[in-house]
Every structure is written in structure tokens, then in C-alpha cells.
Amino acid sequence: MTLDWIEPANRLQALPPYVFARLDELKARAREQGLDLIDLGMGNPDGPTPQPVIDAAIAAMQNPANHGYPPFEGTASFRRSISNWYKRRYGVELDPDSEALPLLGSKEGLTHLAIAYINPGDLVLVPSPAYPAHFRGPVIAGGKVHSLILKPENGWLIDVTAIPDSVAEQAKILYFNYPSNPTGATAPREFFEEIVAFARRYEILLVHDLCYAELAFDGYQPTSLLEIEGAKDIGVEFHTLSKTYNMAGWRVGFVVGNRHIIQGLRTLKTNLDYGIFSAIQSAAETALQLPDVYLHEVQNRYRTRRDFLIDGLGKLGWDVDKTLATMYLWVKCPPGAGSTDFALTVLQQTGVVVTPGNAFGQGGEGYVRVSLIADCDRLGEALRRFEDAGIRYQS
Ligand SMILES: Cc1ncc(COP(=O)(O)O)c(C=O)c1O
Numbered sequence: 535m536t537l538d539w540i541e542p543a544n545r546l547q548a549l550p551p552y553v554f555a556r557l558d559e560l561k562a563r564a565r566e567q568g569l570d571l572i573d574l575g576m577g578n579p580d581g582p583t584p585q586p587v588i589d590a591a592i593a594a595m596q597n598p599a600n601h602g603y604p605p606f607e608g609t610a611s612f613r614r615s616i617s618n619w620y621k622r623r624y625g626v627e628l629d630p631d632s633e634a635l636p637l638l639g640s641k642e643g644l645t646h647l648a649i650a651y652i653n654p655g656d657l658v659l660v661p662s663p664a665y666p667a668h669f670r671g672p673v674i675a676g677g678k679v680h681s682l683i684l685k686p687e688n689g690w691l692i693d694v695t696a697i698p699d700s701v702a703e704q705a706k707i708l709y710f711n712y713p714s715n716p717t718g719a720t721a722p723r724e725f726f727e728e729i730v731a732f733a734r735r736y737e738i739l740l741v742h743d744l745c746y747a748e749l750a751f752d753g754y755q756p757t758s759l760l761e762i763e764g765a766k767d768i769g770v771e772f773h774t775l776s777k778t779y780n781m782a783g784w785r786v787g788f789v790v791g792n793r794h795i796i797q798g799l800r801t802l803k804t805n806l807d808y809g810i811f812s813a814i815q816s817a818a819e820t821a822l823q824l825p826d827v828y829l830h831e832v833q834n835r836y837r838t839r840r841d842f843l844i845d846g847l848g849k850l851g852w853d854v855d856k857t858l859a860t861m862y863l864w865v866k867c868p869p870g871a872g873s874t875d876f877a878l879t880v881l882q883q884t885g886v887v888v889t890p891g892n893a894f895g896q897g898g899e900g901y902v903r904v905s906l907i908a909d910c911d912r913l914g915e916a917l918r919r920f921e922d923a924g925i926r927y928q929s
Contacts, residue, residue, distance in 0.1 A: 545676060548673050548674075553889070554576065555785050557887065560574070564885060566791065574886060575905070577905055579780045582780060583784070584828055592694075595813045598915055606800070606804045608810065611815070615636040615823070620758075620790060626758065634789070635800055637810075639785070639791060640745060643787065644743060646806070648674065654676030656675075656706045657680055659712060660672065664894055668741075680898065681895060691721055694728060694732040707739045707877060710869075711742065712725070712757075713756055713860045715745060715894075715903075716865050716889070717780065730768070739772055741772070743772045744773055745774050749777055749859055749861055750833065750860055751833055751858055754858040759771045765791075769791050784814050789915055837907040839910060840856070840914065846914065850920055864903055865888070868927050872890075872899065873891040873901060878924060880902070883923040886920070896904035
């Protein structure tokens with residue numbers, strides 16, 4: 535007897551297919567055929583975790599006090615480190631007990647926040663394109679996603695003035711993310727002021743994802759939502775150690791901001807998980823205290839790759855914007871090509887993996903996202919393969 539016929543819950547069936555999982559299948563097939571893949575598809579940093587962080591984890595693992603269940607709300611010491619880091623970095627005071635909550639990576643928290651706050655039928659505003667958890671979490675929760683289509687002529691920024699009153703009045707949550715995955719767009723401080731005023735006017739819970747807080751170049755400093763006056767009354771901000779510190783596999787991040795909103799998420803999580811291994815929290819504290827010279831190294835690495843790839847793509851006919859932050863280039867498909875077809879053509883003809891822009895919502899159609907997660911030698915090889923296969927941008 536098997537239960538092959540049993541249907542998953544409606545909330546799973548409501549989800550569009552996860553493009554990254556589909557890409558994984560195609561990559562596995564290509565590898566079986568012996569193709570030497572250059573994988574620029576995921577946002578998975580290619581460098582090692584800094585040695586002091588690994589050393590801190592090993593030392594913490596030797597301590598039996600860390601071997602039991604961790605505290606639900608994270609260790610007091612990690613929460614203090616988060617609030618100290620925030621104060622140092624943004625000049626914002628946070629109460630470590632109520633305004634900071636460690637997470638099993640920010641994706642976990644972004645998704646669970648939706649489950650904690652969205653009832654079936656609630657309206658959620660989400661940009662398109664967006665990081666998939668920003669719309670998939672609300673869909674899992676049974677919410678109605680209202681897509682805010684982003685446009686290149688608007689610098690891929692949300693235009694809150696274009697949101698009809700009737701929509702804004704119904705909306706319960708707005709997710710947003712600058713510097714942006716996938717577009718690489720950055721938002722000026724005035725944009726943050728405008729979106730905070732909008733959320734306050736319509737009493738909308740504002741969720742900012744500052745995943746790329748430190749991956750910024752050419753003197754650009756991303757703004758934190760909580761730097762904006764009045765933001766803490768209505769908003770929370772998600773952070774991760776995955777990208778800046780090459781710790782994607784460790785699964786550690788945190789949320790900061792409004793204590794009431796964080797309490798709701800904490801209550802849900804208390805019922806779902808047991809938090810992060812204390813030794814990893816200890817290592818994360820070390821990461822947050824690394825000297826700036828480490829950050830400069832990481833920033834230089836991605837900036838060098840960005841410049842190299844923009845230059846190489848330029849020789850193949852592309853005019854790619856110089857992004858001031860993130861680890862991505864947002865690249866137009868050749869005229870007439872859709873995102874999925876173009877990404878598949880590139881994979882089949884060159885063994886280079888890029889992500890179709892429509893994986894991030896309909897607003898990403900016509901683009902692919904290229905992750906800067908290989909060194910310049912490999913990026914150069916990818917460009918050579920493009921040239922050999924005649925893949926170029928022709929307008
Ligand atoms: C915008 C954004 N938010 C969140 C995440 C997830 O990060 P984490 O590893 O903390 O779950 C990613 C990962 O690519 C991302 O791009």
C-alpha cells in the first residue's frame with residue numbers, strides 16, 4: 535500500500551514551481567553528460583568562511599554547555615552582539631531582548647513572518663521582480679499578493695505614488711529589499727523616507743530585507759530602514775550572515791525592529807523550531823566583530839568581478855548597469871528572447887548557469903540574473919564560451 539495519491543495541502547499547491555529546484559535538475563543532467571558547468575545561478579558565495587569565525591565555532595563546540603537545546607529567542611550574548619553591531623553600523627539603539635531576534639537564516643524569518651501575520655485573503659504588497667521568499671511566504675500563508683511591477687526607467691524602485699488608494703488601504707504588509715536581489719538596484723535615503731511615510735499613512739507593516747548590507751562598492755553605503763525616523767513604529771528589517779561572511783551553509787541571520795512584530799514571529803517560531811545551535815551563534819558574534827579590513831576584501835572581490843564581467847559583456851554587445859551593491863548583474867535577454875528560453879539556451883550551449891529573471895516574478899521577464907560567484911578566470915571562460923556559441927546582445 536502506498537499513499538502516492540495523497541494530495542499536499544492547498545497552500546503548497548498554490549505555489550508556482552520553484553525555478554531554482556528546476557534549474558538544479560537541469561544542472562544535474564548537464565553534469566551527467568560531462569559538461570563542465572560554470573554555475574552563476576545561485577546567490578551562494580564561493581569564498582570560505584573567515585578563519586576567526588571557524589575558530590570561534592570550534593571553541594564553542596568544545597563547550598558542553600552549548601550541546602543542549604539553545605534558548606528559543608537566541609543566546610543573550612548573540613542578541614547583545616546584534617544590537618552593538620547595529621549601533622556601531624547605523625547609530626540605532628536596539629533593545630537586545632525585544633528588538634532583535636536570531637533566525638535560522640533570513641529566508642526562514644521572512645517566510646515565517648508571513649505565517650505569523652497574514653490571514654487567508656489578506657493583501658500583501660510585493661515588488662516584482664523580488665527575492666522569491668517575499669512572495670512565496672505570503673502565498674503559503676494564504677495571502678493575496680499584489681505585485682508592484684518595477685521598471686528599469688524608474689531605477690527598479692517601487693513607485694508608491696502609483697499604488698491606488700484602494701489597494702494601499704487594504705494592504706497589511708509590504709516587503710521590499712534594497713540593495714535588491716535580483717536587480718542590484720540601490721535606493722537613496724529619500725526613497726526610504728517616502729516608503730516609511732506611505733506605510734505609516736496606510737498602517738502597513740513594512741518588511742525590509744537588508745541581505746546585502748555590506749556588499750556595496752564605490753563608496754556607496756546602503757541605508758537601514760531603522761535609520762529612518764518613525765520606521766521602528768511600523769517596520770522590521772532582516773539581516774543575514776550568509777553573504778557578507780560566506781556563511782550561507784551555517785544558517786544564521788536575524789531580524790531587528792518593532793518589538794510587537796518581533797514578538798509575533800518569536801511566538802510562532804517557539805512552536806516550530808528550537809533555534810540556532812549555540813556554537814553557531816557564538817561564531818556569528820565573532821563575524822559581526824570582524825575588523826573592517828575583512829569587509830573591504832569581500833567588497834573588492836565582488837567589485838573586481840563586477841567590473842570584469844560588465845566589461846566582457848560590453849564586448850558582446852551588452853550595456854549592463856554598474857550596480858553599486860549586491861553580488862549580481864541584471865542582464866537583458868537578447869531582443870525577442872524570453873528569460874527561460876535564454877537561460878536554457880545559455881546552459882545548453884555553454885554550460886553556464888544563469889537564473890531566468892521570471893524566477894523572481896513576472897516583472898523579471900526579459901532579464902537573467904548573473905551571480906558574481908566565480909573568480910575572474912572562470913568568468914573569462916564563461917565569456918569565451920558565449921563568444922564561441924555566438925551568444926551576444928544584438929539590438
Ligand atoms: C534578498 C535576499 N534575502 C534573503 C536571502 C536568504 O538569505 P539566508 O541565507 O539568510 O536565508 C537571500 C539569499 O539569496 C536574498 O537574496
